[in-house]
Structure formats: structure tokens, C-alpha cells
Amino acid sequence: xxxxxxxxxxxxxxxxxxxxxxxxxxxxxxxxxxxxxxxxxxxxxxxxxxxxxxxxxxxxxxxxxxxxxxxxxxxxxxxxxxxxxxxxxxxxxxxxxxxxxxxxxxxxxxxxx
Amino acid sequence: xxxxxxxxxxxxxxxxxxxxxxxxxxxxxxxxxxxxxxxxxxxxxxxxxxxxxxxxxxxxxxxxxxxxxxxxxxxxxxxxxxxxxxxxxxxxxxxxxxxxxxxxxxxxxxxxxxxxxxxxx
Numbered sequence: 001x002x003x004x005x006x007x008x009x010x011x012x013x014x015x016x017x018x019x020x021x022x023x024x025x026x027x028x029x030x031x032x033x034x035x036x037x038x039x040x041x042x043x044x045x046x047x048x049x050x051x052x053x054x055x056x057x058x059x060x061x062x063x064x065x066x067x068x069x070x071x072x073x074x075x076x077x078x079x080x081x082x083x084x085x086x087x088x089x090x091x092x093x094x095x096x097x098x099x100x101x102x103x104x105x106x107x108x109x110x111x112x113x
Numbered sequence: 114x115x116x117x118x119x120x121x122x123x124x125x126x127x128x129x130x131x132x133x134x135x136x137x138x139x140x141x142x143x144x145x146x147x148x149x150x151x152x153x154x155x156x157x158x159x160x161x162x163x164x165x166x167x168x169x170x171x172x173x174x175x176x177x178x179x180x181x182x183x184x185x186x187x188x189x190x191x192x193x194x195x196x197x198x199x200x201x202x203x204x205x206x207x208x209x210x211x212x213x214x215x216x217x218x219x220x221x222x223x224x225x226x227x228x229x230x231x232x233x234x
Binding site: 001038040042044048049050051052055056061091093095097098100101102103104105106107 | 148150157158159160163172173174175208213217218219220221222224225226227
């Protein structure tokens with residue numbers, strides 16, 4: 001199975017500052033035939049279901065604010081919130097959908113400092 | 114508006130069975146893969162299973178393989194999860210989620226609010 005790890009486990013950032021979350025997969029999730037990374041990022045706020053933010057590692061879902069961006073390739077990926085807003089307090093998960101089982105990372109909790 | 118609505122959760126004894134349903138609307142159900150993801154109380158997300166849109170190919174997490182069966186009825190726009198030989202560790206909120214495409218290999222772009230399964234004696 002592909003093991004997904006995330007760092008840090010949690011972080012606190014001041015409003016308006018940058019938040020960076022890292023995700024690493026135990027094997028590459030880049031499919032060479034189409035040059036796509038099978039990696040998504042989700043945001044889960046308390047008491048709510050997850051919401052997709054980013055897929056194919058860097059494609060922003062429709063309606064997601066452009067302060068959210070995804071980058072990386074192969075085994076190392078990053079979710080960046082360029083200017084943290086109060087409504088961004090949540091747990092963020094990465095997920096690979098390259099090979100079954102389509103594993104999630106353990107999550108990173110983001111709070112306001 | 115895309116909607117997925119789970120039902121069928123409840124309290125069941127260890128070793129028991131339960132069938133979850135997910136009613137979908139607002140999109141062409143037969144064109145998209147569908148998945149189940151669960152979340153134990155206070156824990157992270159665990160992917161459970163996926164079924165493709167048309168050839169009904171399925172994948173399962175190792176933790177449920179042989180005990181859970183995912184299926185779909187495209188005529189009823191409904192996804193199912195038949196769960197047997199339930200264990201205490203299957204206790205979780207079970208989410209139904211729509212795939213971003215017809216292939217099993219896609220992200221999850223719409224999620225329901227979940228149905229709670231509690232396995233306890």
C-alpha cells in the first residue's frame with residue numbers, strides 16, 4: 001500500500017500569513033503516460049464532510065479561493081494557503097488515487113495564532 | 114445541485130450486518146465512479162471502497178476486503194455498501210462521495226454528510 005505522511009501534524013499561523021502543509025507518498029503517484037500526479041487535497045471543518053480543494057496535485061477545484069495552491073510531483077507535495085483567513089481553520093488531508101487502496105494522509109490541523 | 118445522501122447506519126452487534134445506501138441527485142449518476150470513505154470518532158479519513166461508473170469494477174481497503182461489498186443501481190441513482198461480519202473497529206461515520214470522473218482513479222468532488230455506524234455489544 002502507498003503510505004501517505006503529512007507534516008506538520010498541526011500548525012498555527014497568524015491571520016494573513018502563509019501556511020504550508022507537506023505531504024509525502026511512499027511511492028511515486030505520477031503516471032508517466034499522462035504526466036499527471038494522482039494526488040488531491042481536502043479541507044475538513046469541524047462537523048462537516050471533507051471538501052476537495054486541489055486535484056491532480058495542482059488543479060484548483062471550481063469555487064476554491066485562489067489563496068489555496070498545490071504543488072509538487074512524484075512523491076513530494078505541498079498545499080499552500082497564501083494568506084490565512086479565519087475560515088481556513090480546519091484539518092487538511094492529502095490523498096493518493098494512483099493505486100488502490102486510495103490512501104489518505106493523517107491530516108494536518110491548521111489554527112490561528 | 115449535486116447531492117448525495119447516505120442512510121442505513123445504526124447500532125449493530127459485533128458479527129452483525131448492515132447495508133448502507135447513498136441516494137444521488139443533480140448529476141448523471143451512471144457516468145461517475147462512487148466511493149465510500151469512513152471516519153472513526155475523532156480520527157482521520159479512511160478510504161473504504163470504490164466502484165467505477167459503467168463496468169462496475171471495484172476496489173476495497175484491506176481492512177474490509179471480504180466483508181464489505183460495494184454496489185450500485187444506476188437505474189435508481191443509488192450506491193450501496195453491504196457490510197457483514199462487523200467489528201468494533203468498523204465504528205465510524207461513513208461518507209458517500211462522488212468521483213470526479215467515471216474512472217475509479219479520480220478525486221472525490223462531492224461528499225454527503227455521512228451515516229453513523231456503531232458496532233457494539
